[in-house]
Amino acid sequence: MTRIAVLVSGGGTNLQALIDAQARGELKNGTIAAVLSSKADAYALERAEKAGIPGYVVARKEFASNREMTQALVAKLKELDIGLVVLAGFMHILTEEMVQAYPNAILNVHPALIPSFCGAGYYGLHVHEKALAYGVKVTGATVHFVNEEPDGGPIILQKAVDILPGDTPESLQRRVMEQAEWVILPQAVSLFCQGRLSVDGRIVSIKKEE
Structure with a gap:
């Protein structure tokens, strides 16, 4: 069973x-073992807590740099024996220590069809x-390593x-969440936990379910 940690900063709709x-x-074969927030007052x-999942605060303001915060997050994740890290509205740049600690084991959901409308x-x-x-x-959403x-x-x-005609940024954001993000993020997490994802360069292959 893969132990999953979800990193959050705000409301936690993708966490939900x-x-x-x-x-x-x-x-399948995964369990949400921890939620780590960069803000103590995050609704996530x-x-x-309502779901009975342990929550932890690794507050950005308590660290002098993103690097120091990243190092603290990695230490906490290792302490919790986490096998998959999911970024769900985590609003801080993680430094290379995170990727080095969890190569091809960190997922992010982005509210566009990458490579459109993405990056810094x-x-x-x-x-x-x-x-x-x-x-x-x-438009749409993308889950990526x-x-x-x-x-x-x-x-x-x-x-x-x-x-759709008449869309506003707010209405489009909501529809992308409901129709895409909330659908493919759990799917991708489940595929990872089942060991059905393999990476060759930029190409991710999905193995058929046995």
Whole structure:
């Protein structure tokens, strides 16, 4: 059974999607063992508590740099015997110590179809504002492995979402979450925990279920 840690900074909607998937028995061979927050007042910690999942605070403001915070996170994850790290609205840049400690074992969900609208500065509503301003007709979400490059790791799953007339960044953000992020993030976590993902360079292969 793979022990999963979810890293959060805010409301924890993607965390809730994982908690709900676990309750439905959809995280095969995985269990959410911990939620680590960069903010003590993050609502995601309340979601974890309601689900009976231990919550921990590794507050960014308590460290002089992102590197020191990353080192503290790695130490806590190792202490908790974590096998998979999931970034779910974690709003800080992790330094290379995290990737070195968990190579091809950190997942992130991004609210666009990478390589569109991704990389440094593309987070939250900014992603949807850029998609609408560019005039694309289709957007969506991507789950990828994390490497040293922001949003640059190998892609595991993607799901498209149509942009509709009259969409605002807020309405589009909500629909991308509901139709894509909350669907493919639990799927990707389950695939990892079942040992069904293999990585060759940028290509992620998914083994058929035995």
